[in-house]
Amino acid sequence: MVNMLSEDFAKLMKVLFRNYYRSANLEVSNIELREFGFQFFDKEGMVRHVSFKNAQELKQYLVNNVPAHVYYSTALYRDPSNQDMDQKGWLGADLVFDIDGDHLETESCRATELMTLECLGDALEEVEKLIDVLTDDFGFTERDLRVYFSGHRGFHVHIEGDEVKRLSDNERREIIDYLLMREFNTEHLIRRLRTRDVVLIDPKIRGVGGRVAEALHDIDAELLEELQSKRDKVPRNVMGRLSSLNGEISRKLAVHVDEVVTMDIHRLIRMHNSLHGKTGLRVAELGLGDLERGVEYVIDLATPFKKGSLTIRLLRRLPVRRVMGVDVAGDEGSIVKVPINIxxxxxMTGWGEFLD
Structure with a gap:
């Protein structure tokens, strides 16, 4: 980052970030048991193995040092500042899911590395699918889930309850396998009960059976009707047709999370209410009502700097016309005046050069 920013721009960012942190809510659950890590505007690498007794200590650190990125551990430790991971004393870890547009194979997210509303919308769809699975299949309530905009092209979902704290990395892998629909077989949703078959593929059923029915309706509505109209036994040819669609149904229903993040029981992840040093946006907590209002609302909610504008020179021709919902026109070398957040x-992402 140090090679990318001019001295004047780095000074501006530090003033803006410092002023933000002076009044930000920095409450973190079990803060004294978490490790913190930081990256800065004016030096390379990460400073980690830092711990704080309370939110006031953390705030003072952020105001004095003004990091570009703030991370904390999903894990809880007896001695979080110990630099030897084996000596930290692992006590458990939150269950965390990361949905990142950089990893989504959608047309909108593949089209450009810039943050667009279209790609963020695709990521939001994955969040909604994840919430459905966590509540309908795993039995979590909406109150158990904390949803955050990541500050860039994705979202994080945290579960901090005691029931997940001691899950091993292998147990978390099983959750990932379920979300990604690995080795899923629709025949498992047809159960033999004495002398008749019970079909658990029905849009009225909550959970995986209902989701499979919805997918099957889109893929082969006639086959779904045949399954729902069966008498005592599902015919062999119908079972064969259903099995042939396993791959297509799995791809449609899979929730595309970053599996490494979920399985890593020592993971550092962006701290909520911190600022993302690549975008200047806030890692904002979102209620389910916020998600329903769409990505433009999410971006607005996460934008801490709205007053004023910046004059920049474009270093490259932008591959899209709209950046975070704002029109930005110009070729390489063009001088443009844009809202401060844009x-x-x-x-910060290397598409422009700060002039004023």
Whole structure:
């Protein structure tokens, strides 16, 4: 990052970030048991194995040092500042899911590395699918889930309850396998009960059976009707047709999370209410009502700097016309005046050069 930013722009960012942190809510659950890590505007690498007794200590650190990125551990430790991971004393870890547009194979997310509303919308769809599985299949309530905009092209979902704290990395892998529908077989949803078959593929059923029915309706509505109209036994040819669609149904229903993040019981992840040093946006907590209002609302909610504008020179021709919902026109070398949040983003990501 140090090679990318001019001295004047780095100073501007530090002033903006410092002023933000002076009044930010930095409460973190079990803060004294978590490790923190930081990256800075004016030096390379990460400073980690830092711990704080309370939110006030953390706030003072952020105001004094003004990091570009703030991370904390999903794990809880007896001695979080110990630099020897084996000596930290692992006590458990939150269950965390990361949905990142950089990893989604959708047309909108593949089209450009820039943050667009279209790609963020695709990521939001995955969040909604994840919430459905966690509540309908795993039995979590909406109150158990904490949803955050990541500050860039995705979202994080945290579960901090005691029931997940001691899950091993292998147990978390099983959850990932379920979300990704690995080795899923629709025949498992047809159960033999004495002398008749019970078909658990029905849009009225909550959970995987209902989701499979919805997918099957889109893929082969006639086959779904045949399954629902069966008498005592599902015919062999119908079972064969259903089995042939396993792959297509799995791809349609899979929730595309970053499996490494979920399985890593020592993971550092962006701290909520911190600022993302690549975008200047806030890692904002979102209620389910916020998700329903769409990605433009999410971006607005996460934008801490709205007053003023920046003059920048485009270093490359932008591959899209709209950046975070704002029109930005110009070729390589063009000098443009843009809202401050758009200017911060384009300079921080190397698409623009700060002029004024």
């Amino acid at each position: 200017g911060i983003y384009l300079v």
